[in-house]
Amino acid sequence: MRRGIAYLAGGPKAPYALPASKSVHCQGGAVDSDDWHNARAAAIWRENGWRQTARFPNDPKKDEPWHGEYFPALDQHRNTPASSGASTAPQTQQEEDDDMIFICETPINGHNDAAGRNRWICDPAAGTKRNISGEEYDFYRKDLKVRELQGLQSPAITNRYVQL
Structure with a gap:
């Protein structure tokens, strides 16, 4: 990805x-x-x-x-029947998602969306972000099912990443 x-x-x-x-x-x-x-x-x-x-x-x-x-x-598992269930506790969603790529929206002026929104795709593992169009945002969200941070996010969410 x-x-x-x-x-x-x-x-x-x-x-x-x-x-x-x-x-x-x-x-x-x-x-x-x-x-x-x-x-x-x-x-x-x-x-x-x-x-x-x-x-x-x-x-x-x-x-x-x-x-x-x-x-x-x-x-090592070819032709081995699947088990009836996991025997260990699954990871929490937070542990799984920490390094996953995500998309989010931040206000252009930093505190509300009256001036518009920036849309970002962020890669925590690489430490990068890229500004994307609304069309790209919808493509990543709807078609590729990329993880989305719901709601308008603080610019601090994306400030930790280097812009591509």
């Missing part, structure tokens, strides 16, 4: 791409995810047969740390 937002903002692009006829993505065997940067999430991906196959740390022009491919033989 973060790479997608960076891409929309004119940021980093994938170093290379195969034609659809050869793409593992198009065959359902690959995903691009920022979860690889989260140790807990990456461990779950690996446990379930996913591996980062486009890592070239010494060659940034080729490195795609977000790319993962599925290997059924490495899936």
